[in-house]
Amino acid sequence: MKVDAKQQPVESEFDRKIAEWCLSFAGNPRISLKLWDGTEYYSGEQAPIAQMEIRDRGVLFNMLRSPPMGFGEGYIKGQIEVHGDFYEFVDEASRAYSQRATRGYHLQKFRSRLAALRSNTLSRSRENVHQHYDLGNDFYKLWLDERMVYTCAYYERPDATLDEAQVAKLDHVCRKLRLKPGQRVIEAGCGWGALAMHMAERYGVFVTAYNNSHEQVVWARAEAESRGLSNRVTFVEDDYRTITGHCDAFVSVGMLEHVGLSNFRALGSIIERCLKPHGFGLIHSIGRSNPRPPDPWIARHIFPGGHIPSLGDMATIFEPFKFSILDVENLRLHYAKTCRTWLHNFEAVADKVRRMHSEEFVRTWRLYLAGSAAGFKSGTLQLYQVVFAPRGNNDVPMTRHYQYATGPDAE
């Protein structure tokens, strides 16, 4: 199907040019554009899979100024409507966008470095975390798994449920860390404490877990109490920069995205100080295939102060301290599946969320979850699990067979 704009009236030739440019900038996705005056525009050869309706002329110009911001703001305010399956629409947009010709590597890297200059101080980090994670445990409980794990799951079996895949992820992390009963573990950024409690309960270790979010720490402490783990897991409501003591394993799952590039070396220095010579570390983080500044819409509405690093960026945590990077696994397709499941769960409770918050809130979270799922699928987002050890630690398994044995006792 091809709708030729030239055969239909448009408000002006200028608007048509702008619309044309927007589609071209987006990599010419199979999405038709409907303007406020009813004209439809589409340049592709294949049938469009969805229609994007722009209801306000100003929005078109906002998209021209900053495509992600213009679209995101327009969508959550209802000035843009999507006709067709919302996830399919975002998925197609993400696919087309990611397949555009590569350009501007050095410019993007420079802009990323520039963005990193806005350092996350202790108080700013606390505010940033508060804005997202203190939205209310009741909200997250509506659509996360039963353990409240808000990071990439691991679908070891294709038919696993989200609950099963989250447990599989916890075990995958524990196996990579080669936990042994009685060891001390420090966790930086522990969410609702699922990993900390799993390590203590299943692997017999003692965990000190740090988190800046008051709501999460309160929840985690109550949960540890009810599971009889209070003597093995300590939840500290504080920033990772206040970590003290020594540990056999250092783990951080889904915190690095909030740290900011300018603090990577400080994080490395903290790990060097606390990780024993024969210890292991694991950092699990969303990543990019190339350095890029933060997405402005995500920074405004979802993760203020966040910055998604490339693997080269992540290397700057380890290299100043000569950590030996042992293993990197990219789990991006697992996160694509996790986010789609979250989106599915979220849509099922959207009415409830609307009553708790607002229509704008629902549209914000829909776009964030669908955009994340699509980004992991198209490859604009990656998920890296990096295992490392202090230099000179030769107590390292020769092969990775141990990661593919099952259960806490396997090695």
Added chain:
Amino acid sequence: MKVDAKQQPVESEFDRKIAEWCLSFAGNPRISLKLWDGTEYYSGEQAPIAQMEIRDRGVLFNMLRSPPMGFGEGYIKGQIEVHGDFYEFVDEASRAYSQRATRGYHLQKFRSRLAALRSNTLSRSRENVHQHYDLGNDFYKLWLDERMVYTCAYYERPDATLDEAQVAKLDHVCRKLRLKPGQRVIEAGCGWGALAMHMAERYGVFVTAYNNSHEQVVWARAEAESRGLSNRVTFVEDDYRTITGHCDAFVSVGMLEHVGLSNFRALGSIIERCLKPHGFGLIHSIGRSNPRPPDPWIARHIFPGGHIPSLGDMATIFEPFKFSILDVENLRLHYAKTCRTWLHNFEAVADKVRRMHSEEFVRTWRLYLAGSAAGFKSGTLQLYQVVFAPRGNNDVPMTRHYQYATGPDAE
């Protein structure tokens, strides 16, 4: 045992200070220093494991100017002698050196970038390769495995022989690339062709393999002919920068060390041009835990134009082209074992090598092989296998279980 230099005569207080400084700079290894006038110096608490005899006062000052160069030159010329097991001596020196306090990350990184400015042109690369790899196939045949594989082996089983571990490495690489019969593979830097022939013979693929070394290519072609593989494997005597055509898999094992940091982007661009959208790539290279300029002694005697990258350095191959890094495995302990086996084989034929070349040649290669083994053990050297795919390639296995199944048909 503690030998107090103050109780024995030394040529001068100044020489004693220099000797003291050398040991301290080296991280105070358990090695005693014997000077040309017979005085012995040792500052440790534990018994020394070897003695280093400096027979010429000038050498001490050369070591002051550049420790690796001063030691290396002194040793190969016989102005330095090692009493005790040579490997144990090098191992202890490497261990102590690698455990010194970390400092100068940015300075080392800057010096590494500076060294990278000396670009490897096509003709310079050919000369560099000629100096090392065209030493004569007869020489390498004396101490390598039967397939002439001159890269890190993979000791999947601890009791594997070198021959077995090299075959296991070839299979490990092939499994990671997920080769399917009929596919086209491009190999950059193929040595004596062992991997190219293994891929064609066992995995049914068609291989075009590039190599700058005339002696190696002649050997590889004859071998392919005798194994009836000439119609499936093409050996091209040329630089990786002349690679053309398209492939389902791009592989390079042990070439990146010779490429030079300033050519990393060019290498990435070549891979982008030739690797099909659903293909996979693998680069296997010696690495560093942190950016460092090339070792001057190694650059002079072993690998002119070589530069060992950190993982962050390696990221600059992939990031400009948005390749998705899927998997990084660090095999440094496998290379430590491989180099020790090579050293063992080499010592068994040292008399023959001395007759083919010279005493200085034997000492050069002894130091290079022992130093490499010790470097991989202490962690000053790493071995990274990096698997990557073009952006948007979602034909990726969800888990790495497939790498730990056996044989060419496993998936």
